Structure formats: structure tokens, C-alpha cells
Amino acid sequence: MSDIAFTLLKPELDNASGTALWIADENLLNQTSQVNPDVMVITNRFDLCQQLKDASWQATFSDFDFSHYNDHSVDKMLYRISKEKPVVHHVINQAIRILKPGGQLCISGLKNEGIKTYLDKAKKLFAGQIELVKADKNTWMGILSSPGKADTDFLEDQNYTELREVATDSNFSYISKPGVYGWNKIDKGSAYLIEELELFLERLPTPPESVLDLGCGYGYLSLNCSTLDAKITATDNNSAALRLCKENLAQQGVEADVIAADCAEGIREKFSLIVCNPPFHQGFSVEGDMTDRFLNAARRRLQANGIACFVVNLHIPLERKALNLFDSIETIAANGSFKLVLLAQPQ
Ligand SMILES: C[S@@+](CC[C@H](N)C(=O)[O-])C[C@H]1O[C@@H](n2cnc3c(N)ncnc32)[C@H](O)[C@@H]1O
Structure with a gap:
């Protein structure tokens, strides 16, 4: 079954160029999109990583580890939100660190998954630079442009990386x-x-x-x-x-x-x-x-x-x-x- 929130993200994924990252989790299993060779996929799911590699995507299996990306080195990030709040906050926080000034974070999701709240919080962090796209009244995508550094405190990610x-x-x-x-x-x-x-x-x-x-x-x-x-x-x-x-x-x-x-x-x-x-x-x-x-x-x-x-x-x-x-x-x-x-x- 196709996921409407992912459908919103798809044109952005198809057209991404430069250094582009697609952050993919279990919600995207069996969702298809044409392969974009410029995009690196990061996924925390082994089955999804295999599925994407089989379809010729460049994919890495990690716990959404962005540590080897330098500050302000990425042009575009694409993310259909995950189920757990600390994961979503971690990705948004990392986006502001690794995106180039003017680089874009596209995030999509459904209202009952909390997309509106995530977009409100991300908008503050990104100094208000957001464009909203809606598929219907329940399915939203925000395209955030990085101001270069966080405008407010980072989102609470419960120290995502810390054991x-x-x-x-x-x-x-x-x-x-x-x-x-x-x-x-x-x-x-x-x-x-x-x-x-x-x-x-x-x-x-x-x-x-x-x-x-x-x-x-x-x-x-x-x-x-x-x-x-x-x-x-x-x-x-x-x-x-x-x-x-x-x-x-x-x-x-x-x-x-x-x-x-x-x-x-x-x-x-x-x-x-x-x-x-x-x-x-x-x-x-x-x-x-x-x-x-x-x-x-x-x-x-x-x-x-x-x-x-x-x-x-x-x-x-x-x-x-x-x-x-x-x-x-x-x-x-x-x-x-x-x-x-x-x-x-x-x-
Ligand atoms: C209910 S938890 C149990 C975790 C652990 N055994 C415990 O007792 O606390 C189920 C586990 O199955 C894993 N899981 C989900 N889908 C899986 C899959 N396709 N293959 C292997 N493990 C999977 C989840 O990541 C999760 O760790």
C-alpha cells in the first residue's frame, strides 16, 4: 500500500542533487521510487537496507549515525517521519548541523503522527524558513531551509546517541x-x-x-x-x-x-x-x-x-x-x- 506522506516526498527525492541524504525507516518498506544515484540512503533497518541495495540505491545501515558528515556539508535531506519522537528530533537536530546554509530538509508525515508539532518545532530551529505542502488536510510536508546555525536550542532527543x-x-x-x-x-x-x-x-x-x-x-x-x-x-x-x-x-x-x-x-x-x-x-x-x-x-x-x-x-x-x-x-x-x-x- 502506498504511503501518502512518502508520496509527498517523492518529487523532492527524484530531483535531489549534490550531496543528498534520504533518511529511511521501517515505514518505507516496500515503498518504491525511481533510483536517484546522487542520493545516499541511511536506514536503521537491515531488511530495508537490503531491499534498497537490491534496487541499486546507495544505502548504509546505521542507527541514523551522521557523525562522519562534517558541519555544513550536505545540500539536501529527505525524511518521512518515524514513530519515535527522539528519533525524529535527532534527525532534525543533525540536519541543522550538517546542512549547508540554504540547504534543505524536507520532512513529511501525517497529522496523527505529530507532523504539525514537528514542523512547528523545526520552523523555530530553522529561523522560520519553511515552505508547507499539503497532500490533504492530514498529510503535510515542510521544506525547511537552513539558516546555517540553530536559531534556538536543539530539540529534546533524549541524548539519542548516548548509551x-x-x-x-x-x-x-x-x-x-x-x-x-x-x-x-x-x-x-x-x-x-x-x-x-x-x-x-x-x-x-x-x-x-x-x-x-x-x-x-x-x-x-x-x-x-x-x-x-x-x-x-x-x-x-x-x-x-x-x-x-x-x-x-x-x-x-x-x-x-x-x-x-x-x-x-x-x-x-x-x-x-x-x-x-x-x-x-x-x-x-x-x-x-x-x-x-x-x-x-x-x-x-x-x-x-x-x-x-x-x-x-x-x-x-x-x-x-x-x-x-x-x-x-x-x-x-x-x-x-x-x-x-x-x-x-x-x-
Ligand atoms: C518485542 S521486541 C523484543 C526485544 C527483546 N527480545 C526483549 O525481550 O526485550 C521485538 C524485537 O524484534 C525486532 N524485529 C522487528 N522486526 C524484525 C525483523 N524483521 N527481523 C528481526 N528482528 C526484528 C525488533 O527490532 C525488536 O527488537
């Missing part, structure tokens, strides 16, 4: 940052899975020798499985998640493979234990098929006598979705919000 300790429990302390799922807390579903991990492990004939953390985020499940004396592999699609997972494991002296992949695609190994708290949202939309994709990945990567441990919200019909993928499906525990589902005997 910090965000949570501690009786086992570990966790380092995180904005730009990754649930960045400043321990996910309640994942905590429940770890609390009850023993219920899963007792179903294995022997202690697991290899663990796959599928959709690892900042590494909560990996860290809590690191006491199992098994080889840990963690994978995610998000650049910040991978960096944080590596950092959290390194801080505890845990050696592990941390792999960028879209639903474990490209990972060939099979594992005796898979732990997973699958994502529910993709960009601004709720994607039912994310659960299916994670279940399929677990089926492909599970050893014949291994087990996969999933935690999901009670309302997700995981057991039904797993029916044609595993011969053994069992809900082994539930609380008021989550259920823990054991999957074994992959088909």
Missing part, C-alpha cells in the same frame, strides 16, 4: 538508548519468559548447547540465557538493537554472535533452544504477519529435538498460527497479560 544504564534486576544491569524497541525498560513479557524459563528447559532431553535469541532488542533474553553455558546467537533487524545487544553481552564478558538479519534470514545454523518475544508493530501499522514470519523463522532454525519458547500477548493466536509449522504446541503458562508457548518438533 546508558536503563534498568537493573537481580541478575544484570542493562544498557540501552532511544531508537530501539522499549528502550528504557525491561519488557514485562520477556521478564515473564525468563522467570518461567525452567518450565521450558525441563522439556529438553539434555541442557541446551546453543541458543538463538530471535529479535534480540538490547539483549535482555540473551543476557539471561548466558548463564546456561550454551553458545549464544542473537539477531535483530534494527541497528541500535544490535549495537546494544553486543554492548550488554560484552559488559558481562559473554562471547556471542550478534547478527544483523531480517527474521534470521541468512543464518544457517540450527539451535537447541530458541527464545523469542516477537514484534507486534511494524512502523505505524500493526502487522499480523510479523508473528507468522517469526514462527516460520523458528521452525527453520530449530533442531529436530530442540524447543522454541515464545512469549506473546494473550490475544495473539500463536498456537493456531503454529499449527502447520510444529507438531508439538503447548501453552505452558499464562498470567493476566501474556502466555508462554512451547513449540517443538518442527515440520
